[in-house]
Amino acid sequence: MAEDERAYQRQKRAYRFLFPLAKAAMGLLLNYRATPAPKTEGPCLILSNHATDYDPILVGLSFPQHMYYVAGENVMRMGFLSKIVNRYASVIQRLKGTTDAEAALQILRTLKKGRNVCMFAEGSRTFTGATLPIAPATAKLVKLSRSTLVTYKLTGGYLTSPRWSTHRRKGRMTGAVVGVYPPEVLKQMSEAEILSLLARDLHENAYETQAKEPIPFRGKALAETLETALYLCPQCHRIDSLHSRDNRFFCDCGLSLSLDEYGFFQGESVPFATPLAWDAWQQEEMERLSRSLGEAPAFSDADQTLNRKEADHSLTPLTTGLMALYRDRLTIGDRAFPLKELRGIGLIQRQGMVFSTADGDYAVTAPRLRCVRKYQTLFEFLKEG
Secondary structure, three states: OOHHHHHHHHHHHHHHHHHHHHHHHHHHHHOEEEOOOOOOOOOEEEEEOOOOOOHHHHHHOOOOOOEEEEEEHHHHHOOHHHHHHHHHOOEEEEOOOOOOHHHHHHHHHHHHOOOEEEEEOOOOOOOOOEOOOOOHHHHHHHHHHOOEEEEEEEEOHHHHOOOOOOOOOEOOEEEEEEEEEOHHHHHOOOHHHHHHHHHHHHOOEHHHHHHHOOOOOEOOOOOOOHHHOOOEOOOOOOEOOEEEEOOEEEEOOOOEEEEOOOOOEEOOOOOOOOHHHHHHHHHHHHHHHHHHOOOOOOEEEEEEEEEEEOOOOOEEEEEEEEEEEOOOEEEEOOEEEEHHHOOEEEEEOOOEEEEEEOOEEEEEEOOOOOOOHHHHHHHHHHHHO
């Protein structure tokens, strides 16, 4: 038996063994219920929205049959856990913040072997509760796959485990197949039509769902580390002046709010009802800043370490110092990267930052809490300009 087939059989056995254990654990920890997926013919490309670190497990609970998961390359830097994942969980690695052609080829090869693949179409977890835009390259991949497309939606994930938070809440989570599209149906569709289909099927807005049926998501420190997602104060318009403690979210200028167990802001003078609405405003402000930015940097953070990613997934420190974003370059310590040479800026968890150039792949780390999301947001507007 070839090594590939031996690994596949080993992973199938592990999948069958872990399935009932994961079902019990996710039900207990997250109050999660998965609807069984309908039976389909041939290999499937399963595309889901993405809100929590548990999502691969949660989607899998609707599919008793083994599948390969597409995940960020950073899963290979988790020490012993990475070895377990690599041996038993069938991960197809992709580089955050880029259009990874090698990952796409591996997905197509895996489907061609008759094996299922699960991918999170947004490419990243939402920070504020709404499904992120889906790249046109995803629709192209669906078209090229010549496989059955299964769309899958998770609800309740954002409020259960906000990307910016260190604490899990318990409310209600569900997962279910939205649509099943055989190859012959997809063949008749354009890439634009497939992209529209994906946007429709995978759309989830935590606050629209809460408006229809309010559910409390109870936990501790409900607002803590929210400043890794919301970085611009609507009262004083300063960047990085926001802080959190327990359920409180406040600014140096005096703005003071609390976040309740339904995910809404409370206080005497509430500028926005939700983090999602707040983020929509700060996105508009970042777009304005991209058009008016002069020679000075938009913002900066001290004590940032630039690391080069090696072939074995390890990180080699290159320089440490101030990180700053200018209208034409990103600087870290004594290194400068023209924005036109950056393939993209990606985020890992709450405050990990990665980017790539023709010369290599890099990661930025720091010893204390800070918001790197602002760099990604402004970079996207500067790139478009």
